[in-house]
Amino acid sequence: MTRTLHVFSPLAWIGEVFGEELETEPDTGAPNRACVSNDTDTTGGDGRHTPTATSEAIDRRPRAHGGSRDWRVVVHHTWNLAGDNALTGGDANGDGDGPSAAGRIGEHDALWIAPDLIVRCNAVRMRNGLAPWRFMAPARQWMANLPTELSGRSIVVTQVDELRCWRRFPGALGERPWSQLCDGRVSGFNAARRDITELHHALSAAPGDSTIMVSGHLAGISEEWNVTMRRGRAVASCGYCLHLPPDSHRIVTVFDESAKALFHARYRARAEHLAERAAAAAGPISASPLIAFRTPSDPGAILEAEPVWCATPYPVGAHDMAAVIDTIAETRIIGGTALAARKAAGAADDAVDHGAEHEFRADPWMARRWAVEPWATGHHQ
Numbered sequence: 001m002t003r004t005l006h007v008f009s010p011l012a013w014i015g016e017v018f019g020e021e022l023e024t025e026p027d028t029g030a031p032n033r034a035c036v037s038n039d040t041d042t043t044g045g046d047g048r049h050t051p052t053a054t055s056e057a058i059d060r061r062p063r064a065h066g067g068s069r070d071w072r073v074v075v076h077h078t079w080n081l082a083g084d085n086a087l088t089g090g091d092a093n094g095d096g097d098g099p100s101a102a103g104r105i106g107e108h109d110a111l112w113i114a115p116d117l118i119v120r121c122n123a124v125r126m127r128n129g130l131a132p133w134r135f136m137a138p139a140r141q142w143m144a145n146l147p148t149e150l151s152g153r154s155i156v157v158t159q160v161d162e163l164r165c166w167r168r169f170p171g172a173l174g175e176r177p178w179s180q181l182c183d184g185r186v187s188g189f190n191a192a193r194r195d196i197t198e199l200h201h202a203l204s205a206a207p208g209d210s211t212i213m214v215s216g217h218l219a220g221i222s223e224e225w226n227v228t229m230r231r232g233r234a235v236a237s238c239g240y241c242l243h244l245p246p247d248s249h250r251i252v253t254v255f256d257e258s259a260k261a262l263f264h265a266r267y268r269a270r271a272e273h274l275a276e277r278a279a280a281a282a283g284p285i286s287a288s289p290l291i292a293f294r295t296p297s298d299p300g301a302i303l304e305a306e307p308v309w310c311a312t313p314y315p316v317g318a319h320d321m322a323a324v325i326d327t328i329a330e331t332r333i334i335g336g337t338a339l340a341a342r343k344a345a346g347a348a349d350d351a352v353d354h355g356a357e358h359e360f361r362a363d364p365w366m367a368r369r370w371a372v373e374p375w376a377t378g379h380h381q
Helices: 012-022 078-083 115-127 196-202 267-282 318-330 344-351 364-369
Strands: 003-009 035-038 071-077 110-113 136-138 155-159 178-181 211-215 223-230 233-243 251-253 287-293 301-307 357-359
Touching (some): 003 012, 003 115, 012 110, 110 318, 223 267, 233 267, 267 287, 267 301
Parallel strands (some): 003 110
Antiparallel strands (some): 136 357, 223 233, 233 251
């Protein structure tokens, strides 16, 4: 049965990367049964990067834990969501209505969506008497629960009310650690290094129950990798970002032609091993950890763990991309339970989960920003 990945994003290239990767074949380059389509006109002003299929960026080796290739991709343009049938497809429980047409969300379909759009789309669904879309995500404390040998630095997760009482940063965070919102993003408060005065000022408009991750600076980063974890096991990985020179703000991504042959292929095994060690230490997750390397001998460090349903897609090839989408599908909560819990193969994994995941709820700061009429502005996070 062919299932559908529905992509809700103002960036057209997100859906294109998913579709193009599903169309690749490991040996011949010929297209497979996957396809990409749009529910509306695809012409528009959103730019995109063209992926480059380099030998180091894409690993074609077989994986015993891969997924089905029976996926197609449908892109929903966010400027048309107010009248998009996909938002009201399915029954009142949000469970879909069987196999999906291009504009309807089926029970077993996958959704890729930015966190701010969850707030906006769910507002439309609830106005139509439908249940909101729900997803699993790494628990807020997952990063803080990592041993420092895996994170490479001190990490504290706390609420704004507590943070406002700080007069200096505790422990080994340093004078200018990184700070970012845990569940979502807010315009004007991106992940950045701030001293305590700058952080207090940046949080002046934040609700007291917003949750912030504060982490020490990891100096000398040269290369960053993304690993997709499915219930604690690596199913795909890709080098995605180079700092040239190390620790600089000059960034080259895997989507740049100049990145060809610059990523270190030997980092792949290290990145996947580190991600699986992290899952064993802090709890199994279905997510996308970001991993930094500094030197050729560096074992790597976990930078953060993004929900897989909003993580940037990278050129990993058809087999691994199908496994990525399978993972995205499993993080949907249908009828009160995550899709993964309904699979016999996942039952044992769910049993050993010790609070590593939780139901994603947009941070109160972000939810409040989007509580106004959701279609009154064209701005996106």
